[in-house]
Amino acid sequence: MNLNNVHNIYFIGIGGIGMSALARYFHANNKQVVGYDKTQTAITNSLVDLGVEIHFEDSIDNIKTEYQNPENTLVVYTPAVPKNHKELNYFKNNGFKVLKRSQVLGLITENTFCLAVAGTHGKTTTTSILGHLMNECDVSVTAFLGGISENYNSNLIMNGTEVSVVEADEFDRSFLTLSPDLACITSMDADHLDIYGTASELKKTFEDFSRKIKPNGKLFVRNGLPLKGITYGIEDDSDYSIHNIKIENGTYVFDVKTPKIVLENLQFNLPGRHNLSNALIALAMAVEYGCPHQQLAKALASYKGVKRRFxxxxxxxxxxxxxxxxxxxxxxxxxxxxxxxxxxxxxxxxxxxxxxxxxxxxxxxxxxxxxxxxxxxxxxxxxxxxxxxxxxxxxxxxxxxxxxxxxxxxxxxxxxxxxxxxxxxxxxxxxxxxxxxxxxxxxxxxxxxx
Structure with missing residues (x-):
C-alpha cells in the first residue's frame, strides 16, 4: 500500500499512546486526521489542540461523508478495540483498507533505516533515549515513542525521514510487521500470556522477531538472553558494558567500554540500574549507527526521561x-x-x-x-x-x-x-x-x- 495516495486517516482508538504518535505523524504530513476514542484524556486534548477532530461515541453517524470513500481513506485501529465496535465493522464491511497500528508502522518505516527496540521491559525508555540521542546528533530521524518524552513533551520526535526509531511491541505479535536494520532485545520475561499461552511461545516469537532484521543488519541483546548478537551489560564482559559507576548529586557517572574505545565519565540522570541498562543499549545502537561520541555524551547528559517512568x-x-x-x-x-x-x-x-x-x-x-x-x-x-x-x-x-x-x-x-x-x-x-x-x-x- 502506498501511503502517499491516502488523503484521509481515520483512527479507532486514537487516544492510545502508540496510536496518537501515528496521528501526530500523519497530521504533520498534511493528511486529514480524525478519530474515535472511548474517553477524553490529556492525549486526546493535545490532538484536538493540533486541529484533529475526535469524537467519543461509537456511532456510524459520526463518520462524515468525506471519510466514506474507500479509495482515499485508510482506517487504523488498535487490537484493544472490541470486535463489536460499530465504526470498525462499518469500515471492514464496506471495502475500506483497515490496518492495525503495527502494520501502518511497518509501512512507514520500511523505506527508512530503522532502529527497533524490543523487550518485555524497558522499551519505552530505551526508545525515547535513542530517539533523543539521534535527534541531538542531527540525524534525519522520526521516532515513534510509547510514552510522552519529557524533553519534547510528545510521543513523536520529527527531525527528518531518513531514519526511524520505533518501539517494537510484542503484544499481539505486533513487532513482526517490522523489518529493522538495527534492533535490540532488552528482556524476554514472561508476559502477555493471555496472547501467547506459554513463556516458551513468547520466547519463540522474540526469536522470530530477530529473524526479521534486514540482511547485514545487527541484533543487540542484553547479556544472558538466549539469542546471539552484540551483547550489552553492566559491570561484565559484554561487547558494550558500563564500569566505574558513581552517584554524584543524584546523577550516575560512569564509563562505557565499546568494542573499539572506552568512553569516560558519561552522565545520566535517571535513577535505577534498569535505566542505566536502557541508556547503555541506546548508546550502543547510536554508536553502531555512526553518531559522534562527543555529541552522544552531551545528548545522554541532557536526557530528561519519559512521563510516568520514575x-x-x-x-x-x-x-x-x-x-x-x-x-x-x-x-x-x-x-x-x-x-x-x-x-x-x-x-x-x-x-x-x-x-x-x-x-x-x-x-x-x-x-x-x-x-x-x-x-x-x-x-x-x-x-x-x-x-x-x-x-x-x-x-x-x-x-x-x-x-x-x-x-x-x-x-x-x-x-x-x-x-x-x-x-x-x-x-x-x-x-x-x-x-x-x-x-x-x-x-x-x-x-x-x-
Whole structure:
C-alpha cells in the first residue's frame, strides 16, 4: 500500500499512546486526521489542540461523508478495540483498507533505516533515549515513542525521514510487521500470556522477531538472553558494558567500554540500574549507527526521561512523590531497586494498581514477592482494561499473599486520607491503569503539606 495516495486517516482508538504518535505523524504530513476514542484524556486534548477532530461515541453517524470513500481513506485501529465496535465493522464491511497500528508502522518505516527496540521491559525508555540521542546528533530521524518524552513533551520526535526509531511491541505479535536494520532485545520475561499461552511461545516469537532484521543488519541483546548478537551489560564482559559507576548529586557517572574505545565519565540522570541498562543499549545502537561520541555524551547528559517512568512530582528534603508505569513484577523490582539506591534511609510507601485480571492471575506470586519489599503498601482494585473479570482474581486475593505487616486495600476515594495516615517520606504510585489520573490529586494535596 502506498501511503502517499491516502488523503484521509481515520483512527479507532486514537487516544492510545502508540496510536496518537501515528496521528501526530500523519497530521504533520498534511493528511486529514480524525478519530474515535472511548474517553477524553490529556492525549486526546493535545490532538484536538493540533486541529484533529475526535469524537467519543461509537456511532456510524459520526463518520462524515468525506471519510466514506474507500479509495482515499485508510482506517487504523488498535487490537484493544472490541470486535463489536460499530465504526470498525462499518469500515471492514464496506471495502475500506483497515490496518492495525503495527502494520501502518511497518509501512512507514520500511523505506527508512530503522532502529527497533524490543523487550518485555524497558522499551519505552530505551526508545525515547535513542530517539533523543539521534535527534541531538542531527540525524534525519522520526521516532515513534510509547510514552510522552519529557524533553519534547510528545510521543513523536520529527527531525527528518531518513531514519526511524520505533518501539517494537510484542503484544499481539505486533513487532513482526517490522523489518529493522538495527534492533535490540532488552528482556524476554514472561508476559502477555493471555496472547501467547506459554513463556516458551513468547520466547519463540522474540526469536522470530530477530529473524526479521534486514540482511547485514545487527541484533543487540542484553547479556544472558538466549539469542546471539552484540551483547550489552553492566559491570561484565559484554561487547558494550558500563564500569566505574558513581552517584554524584543524584546523577550516575560512569564509563562505557565499546568494542573499539572506552568512553569516560558519561552522565545520566535517571535513577535505577534498569535505566542505566536502557541508556547503555541506546548508546550502543547510536554508536553502531555512526553518531559522534562527543555529541552522544552531551545528548545522554541532557536526557530528561519519559512521563510516568520514575517521574518526580514532589522532591524536597522531607518528602518525595514519584510516579511509575511499572505493571509487571520485574518492573516493580526495578523501581524498588532505584528508590532504595536513591533513598536508602527513608520509609517508602508504594501504592499499586494491578493491570489486567489475566496478568494478576499469571504472576500473582511474583507480584506478592515484589510488593512485599516496600515498607508500606496500599493496593487498589484491578484495572480491567480490555478484560472481563476472572472469578477469584481480585486485589484482596493478591493482598493476602503479600508478606508485609503494613498492607491494606484502599479505594480511590479514600486514597488521600490513607496517605495522610502514613509517616512515609517517599510515596510511589505504580501501575499501568488509570492510577495515573490520581497523580495530580496527590501532587496538589501534598505539595501544600510538604
Amino acid at each position: 517521574t518526580y512530582h514532589i522532591k524536597t528534603n522531607s518528602f518525595v512523590f514519584i510516579d511509575d508505569y511499572a505493571h509487571h513484577p520485574e518492573e516493580i523490582n526495578a523501581v524498588h531497586q532505584a528508590v532504595r539506591e536513591m533513598y536508602p534511609n527513608k520509609k517508602v510507601l508504594a501504592i499499586f494498581q494491578p493491570h489486567l485480571y489475566s496478568r494478576t492471575q499469571d504472576f500473582v506470586d511474583d507480584f506478592a514477592k515484589s510488593l512485599s519489599q516496600f515498607d508500606e503498601l496500599m493496593l487498589l482494585d484491578i484495572y480491567p482494561a480490555r478484560e472481563l473479570p476472572i472469578e477469584g482474581v481480585t486485589s484482596s486475593w493478591l493482598l493476602n499473599k503479600i508478606n508485609n505487616k503494613n498492607k491494606q486495600l484502599v479505594s480511590k476515594t479514600e486514597l488521600l486520607s490513607k496517605i495522610h495516615e502514613s509517616n512515609a517520606q517517599v510515596i510511589l504510585t505504580i501501575g499501568a491503569g488509570d492510577i495515573g489520573e490520581e497523580v495530580k490529586h496527590i501532587k496538589k494535596e501534598f505539595s501544600i503539606a510538604s
